[in-house]
Amino acid sequence: MSTSESNRRGVGRARAGANFALVKYWGKADARLNVPAVGSISITLDRLFTETTVELVPEARSDELTLNGVRRDEDVAKISACLDLLRRKAGVDTRARVGSRNNFPTGAGLASSASGFAALVRAGEAALGLELPPRERSIVARQGSGSAARSIFGGFVEMHAGSAADGNDSFAEPLLEGADWPLEVVIAVTAKGEKEIGSRSGMTRSATSSPYYEAWVREQPPDLAAARAAIRARDFAPLAELAEHNCLKMHAAALAARPPLVYWNGATVECLHAVRRLRAGGVPVFFTIDAGPQLKAVCAPGARAAVELALRGVPGVLELLTSALGPGAELC
Ligand code: 2P0
Numbered sequence: 001m002s003t004s005e006s007n008r009r010g011v012g013r014a015r016a017g018a019n020f021a022l023v024k025y026w027g028k029a030d031a032r033l034n035v036p037a038v039g040s041i042s043i044t045l046d047r048l049f050t051e052t053t054v055e056l057v058p059e060a061r062s063d064e065l066t067l068n069g070v071r072r073d074e075d076v077a078k079i080s081a082c083l084d085l086l087r088r089k090a091g092v093d094t095r096a097r098v099g100s101r102n103n104f105p106t107g108a109g110l111a112s113s114a115s116g117f118a119a120l121v122r123a124g125e126a127a128l129g130l131e132l133p134p135r136e137r138s139i140v141a142r143q144g145s146g147s148a149a150r151s152i153f154g155g156f157v158e159m160h161a162g163s164a165a166d167g168n169d170s171f172a173e174p175l176l177e178g179a180d181w182p183l184e185v186v187i188a189v190t191a192k193g194e195k196e197i198g199s200r201s202g203m204t205r206s207a208t209s210s211p212y213y214e215a216w217v218r219e220q221p222p223d224l225a226a227a228r229a230a231i232r233a234r235d236f237a238p239l240a241e242l243a244e245h246n247c248l249k250m251h252a253a254a255l256a257a258r259p260p261l262v263y264w265n266g267a268t269v270e271c272l273h274a275v276r277r278l279r280a281g282g283v284p285v286f287f288t289i290d291a292g293p294q295l296k297a298v299c300a301p302g303a304r305a306a307v308e309l310a311l312r313g314v315p316g317v318l319e320l321l322t323s324a325l326g327p328g329a330e331l332c
Pocket of ligand 1: 019021023025026034040044113115143145146147148199200235289290
């Protein structure tokens with residue numbers, strides 16, 4: 001089916017890649033508008049993606065969601081709130097049937113909400129006959145899931161926390177095309193299945209009970225500036241040091257929450273040491289870890305094979321997924 005056929009009147013179909021942050025988003029300034037407390041910088045991937053179809057159903061009284069072939073009534077409120085923003089812009093009130101499929105594990109710390117909401121917004125727009133400017137698209141996606149604002153764009157992306165009361169300066173924008181610095185990612189999957197504590201409640205718990213949360217928020221601007229500069233200069237070594245520091249700082253804030261948020265398992269820690277050993281031995285690679293036990297090893301061009309070999313040998317690694325950098329959310 002061609003793009004125009006699959007996005008005929010009342011139907012939109014889109015694909016968006018997952019993204020991983022090198023400078024993390026953790027905490028909210030405004031929970032209602034889903035405005036982050038800190039800016040973040042990420043890379044969008046091509047190998048891990050969500051494909052979503054939104055079909056307007058004039059006779060339906062509520063939205064309906066099927067994820068990976070299974071009805072997800074418990075998640076309808078979240079997608080309806082996001083579709084409502086688009087419906088308001090289009091001046092349409094019709095409910096929709098949403099079918100979404102991830103080609104990677106859902107809710108396991110692999111950014112499925114990022115690719116999921118980015119694909120939903122892109123497909124929802126097409127179904128409603130809208131074509132939003134990318135910044136506005138990013139603002140809508142943010143209200144579905146903060147990290148989704150970044151998956152609207154490809155390559156290296158920066159999300160601005162913003163300071164406006166209406167959240168309209170809280171959006172992502174591209175920093176550098178992936179083709180201009182073709183890093184690769186090796187993901188060590190160390191557990192399958194959905195995580196126990198989602199990012200949203202983990203962030204709230206960190207903000208309300210971790211003594212390190214304030215320091216985390218305060219220290220983010222210099223990390224963003226350093227990462228931005230390293231990416232613009234395509235300078236791997238400072239980006240590696242900074243990204244690992246920022247990741248561990250986020251986890252330090254989470255670990256010190258009450259009750260604690262321990263997203264890692266033993267294999268996660270073993271992978272972390274393996275990556276540090278590789279870099280000490282001259283392989284240009286660094287790790288990052290999100291709200292789950294998977295370790296993401298970010299490789300400079302040419303380093304991937306050595307990284308795969310090392311991580312495959314770590315006990316507890318169930319599977320490796322490899323990805324290049326990919327494009328932003330697009331119709332398909
Ligand atoms: C990130 N994470 O920057 C950070 C690092 C997880 C750890 O963005 O509440 O699913 O939907 O805005 O976007 C995951 O948070 O949270 C996330 P909501 P989201 O990638």
